[in-house]
Amino acid sequence: MSGHHHHDHDHHHDNHFTPIEARVKALESLLVAKGYVDPAALDAIVETYETKVGPRNGARVVAKAWTDPAFAERLKADGSAAVAELGYGGRGGEHIVACFNTPNEHNLIVCTLCSCYPWPVLGLPPVWYKSPPYRAKAVIDPRGTLADFGVTLPEGQRIRVWDSTAETRFIVIPMRPAGTEGWSEEKLASIVNRDSMIGTGLPRVEDAL
Amino acid sequence: MNGGQDLGGQMGFGPVRPEPDEPIFHAEWEKRVLALSVAAGAMGQWTIDESRHARESIPPADYLSFSYYQIWLAGLSNLLVTHGFVTPDELALGEPVTAPRPPKRVLKGADVPAVLRRGFPFEREAPAPAKFAVGDAVRTIVMHPTHHTRLPRYARGKSGVIERVTGCHVFPDTGSQGLPETAQWLYTVVFTGPELWGRDADPTSSVSIEVWESYLEPA
Numbered sequence: 001m002s003g004h005h006h007h008d009h010d011h012h013h014d015n016h017f018t019p020i021e022a023r024v025k026a027l028e029s030l031l032v033a034k035g036y037v038d039p040a041a042l043d044a045i046v047e048t049y050e051t052k053v054g055p056r057n058g059a060r061v062v063a064k065a066w067t068d069p070a071f072a073e074r075l076k077a078d079g080s081a082a083v084a085e086l087g088y089g090g091r092g093g094e095h096i097v098a099c100f101n102t103p104n105e106h107n108l109i110v111c112t113l114c115s116c117y118p119w120p121v122l123g124l125p126p127v128w129y130k131s132p133p134y135r136a137k138a139v140i141d142p143r144g145t146l147a148d149f150g151v152t153l154p155e156g157q158r159i160r161v162w163d164s165t166a167e168t169r170f171i172v173i174p175m176r177p178a179g180t181e182g183w184s185e186e187k188l189a190s191i192v193n194r195d196s197m198i199g200t201g202l203p204r205v206e207d208a209l
Numbered sequence: 210m211n212g213g214q215d216l217g218g219q220m221g222f223g224p225v226r227p228e229p230d231e232p233i234f235h236a237e238w239e240k241r242v243l244a245l246s247v248a249a250g251a252m253g254q255w256t257i258d259e260s261r262h263a264r265e266s267i268p269p270a271d272y273l274s275f276s277y278y279q280i281w282l283a284g285l286s287n288l289l290v291t292h293g294f295v296t297p298d299e300l301a302l303g304e305p306v307t308a309p310r311p312p313k314r315v316l317k318g319a320d321v322p323a324v325l326r327r328g329f330p331f332e333r334e335a336p337a338p339a340k341f342a343v344g345d346a347v348r349t350i351v352m353h354p355t356h357h358t359r360l361p362r363y364a365r366g367k368s369g370v371i372e373r374v375t376g377c378h379v380f381p382d383t384g385s386q387g388l389p390e391t392a393q394w395l396y397t398v399v400f401t402g403p404e405l406w407g408r409d410a411d412p413t414s415s416v417s418i419e420v421w422e423s424y425l426e427p428a
Contacts, residue, residue: 092328112215148227161417165359165360
């Protein structure tokens with residue numbers, strides 16, 4: 001191994017970053033050195049979206065809506081105020097609207113222009129949500145889009161697509177599956193997966209904890 | 210603008226490919242780009258709509274081939290340069306050459322939870338009553354501005370119905386250009402699939418968009 005080691009080229013060994021990693025490191029160093037960003041703030045932002053804010057928040061909202069009809073009514077009337085009762089809100093979800101699935105209509109959320117997504121209740125969006133295939137297809141072929149997720153809606157259930165073109169953020173409230181009567185809110189929340197709150201999936205009773 | 214970002218109804222991208230057990234980030238640098246974008250945005254030197262415009266101004270061939278956080282990185286770098294906070298040379302070097310331009314604010318680590326929890330509400334005092342009410346038939350205007358707009362191409366010149374009056378919200382088209390903030394009534398407008406896509410549409414589908422008042426005329 002030492003036979004391949006040339007002292008003249010030692011500096012190359014420090015440069016083991018890919019071009020994009022190097023660019024991002026350069027940008028971070030520069031902004032910190034110029035006093036524009038606080039490194040502690042960067043870490044706190046990452047920590048928030050890695051550990052504190054995610055689809056478990058939304059699942060709690062759905063489970064409460066399933067078990068507390070008065071909460072469901074408040075959620076219909078003012079989504080932001082209702083999710084704030086559970087402590088959720090803020091950046092990327094200042095104005096939340098809850099879209100309730102019914103036997104007659106299934107809701108599907110998209111942002112054709114970028115990646116708008118209800119951060120406080122679902123966290124950061126998955127890559128497919130932000131990528132061209134989904135953003136292009138959801139509005140023109142919503143049933144074909146659901147088929148890509150292995151979801152087929154019952155005959156006669158209409159489909160309603162919500163394109164998030166403003167600061168309003170949408171969360172789908174799926175229908176409570178049969179066979180969950182008497183379950184606790186916590187157990188109900190465990191079957192509410194992320195995709196069921198985007199509309200590309202359905203709750204799965206077999207996921208129950 | 211009719212940039213690479215306006216994707217609704219385009220074809221040829223193939224199926225949506227969900228990733229099983231997708232991680233929140235796919236690389237360390239993605240975390241830093243997210244955090245840098247949020248923290249730099251918190252300096253208060255540009256609006257969220259200006260940052261959207263910076264991203265959609267990336268040439269379409271690049272926009273469609275970049276990963277999401279590559280788009281964010283390009284947009285943020287561009288904003289920092291155009292607002293005079295860094296120079297292209299400094300971006301390449303990773304260290305300051307010119308004196309800093311003092312920003313309006315710097316987000317401190319200790320303030321992050323409160324700032325994220327508070328967010329940046331976009332509703333404003335209404336300067337006038339809403340022109341439209343729930344149930345009104347409306348038509349979106351046809352326009353092709355070179356600046357940022359939130360009226361997607363597929364929904365221009367289309368007839369729909371007001372389903373919801375959301376409130377008076379910050380108007381992105383002007384805010385994205387660095388002009389003084391204005392606000393307009395914002396509505397949810399629903400269109401049938403056939404109105405948007407003609408004979409190729411799924412007749413049992415409908416699509417709504419969020420529409421500012423100046424995008425609308427009575428049908």
